[in-house]
Amino acid sequence: MKNSLDGRLWLGRSEHSFLGKGRIELLEQIERTGSISKAAKAMGMSYKAAWDAVDAMNNLSEKPLVERVTGGKGGGGTVLTPYGKEVVETYKVLQEEHRRFLHNLSLRINEKDGHLRLLKNMAMRVSARNQLSGKVIKIHKGAVNSEVVLQLQGNDTVTATITNDSLRDLDISIDSQVTALFKANAVMLSTDPDIKLGVENRFAGRVERISRGSVNAEVIVALRGGNTICAGLTNAALDELGLKEKMDVVAFCKASSIIIGIY
Template structure:
């Protein structure tokens, strides 16, 4: 299934919404019909809502956008000013650039390892709760996948497994600092501090905060150094584990659950 990204943009003035897709459409309809009433009816909106939008635009604009004329030789009605027509054309150009930008994002996120491309190219906010900044200390390349060994400030080395294509695209080298990202539900917790799992990364820390609702629990674990991890689980599992704030625990995460990013 093809992925796509959609979005709209606004032109703002002094932190107030000035021009958006709906207001531009309203201006165009006023220009065509010569009437705010007819333009509002065409857009299936109330006259008051249309007038309020026109009033807001006129108040924020350096020059009037919509003017009303009384009856006479040239006839009455409402018309757009030359400045308004220039703004409409400017908005259309910006809309084309915006559409091209979103189309490019849609193509890139649909590529193989598209999320890696995005992380490399943009300063983004992501939903993954766990984001560890770490240094690449070893790269073990296989036939299809590579093991990337990482060292955060706590000096407790962990590993991520990525495809060789991703390794080449990220251009990882020893000593490079990157981000290791994984979701809260990818982390499991045990009270057995001696527990080892050969196929999983191991993080030792202390519970600093617990958030709980009727169905789920969120456990914040403070590691050595400045890093924290977040794990989520159902309330039944949480109660079975008997977790409490201040308790030392060990948490685990599969290497293939980790995404690596540069930005």
């Protein structure tokens, strides 16, 4: 049985919910009917709830999305402003990109055993800041897998190994804007700047912050190009390395530990 992903797209403003599927449908009904009351009835919601939603959107928007009009054949009504119409169309574009992203992730998690664990790890690493956005500058295609090299901020690069099927399904090519995601325990740290490891990704940086728990610790490393990555290690390993804030370190990560996503 194959797994699939589903999700909702919400846009926020100043930590408040701004636009979602329901509000977009309300705006579309207002545009179609020219009336808040008719739009609310079509949506199966109260007149007050519809106006509350409209007020919230107008208050959070740079320009009003909905306005009252007076006079005319019908004695007036409620319409979308030109900016409101533009916002609806923009949301539809974002919604389509969101749908494509979920579809591509659905393909990715069904590639091999442990797919649900892969998704869980990816979600955890997003919260740990290990999501590096960049532009594809090189693709080394093999018989089964491809190495994809991303240009990050500054002169930093990151290399990911993905299947040729994923390369095709995600429609990745030179200059594509993608995001590399990897979990914290896939990152190895060293204080020796000359150390050599057979690992594709090597990042030079400085320890920005250390969060120590009862057993494990997270180390945030600021890269010279401006990105940050999070490394997870045991407290024993932390003590053995003698890591402290502002210390120069080298971080390593295997290309096979990195997932590529397109938003």
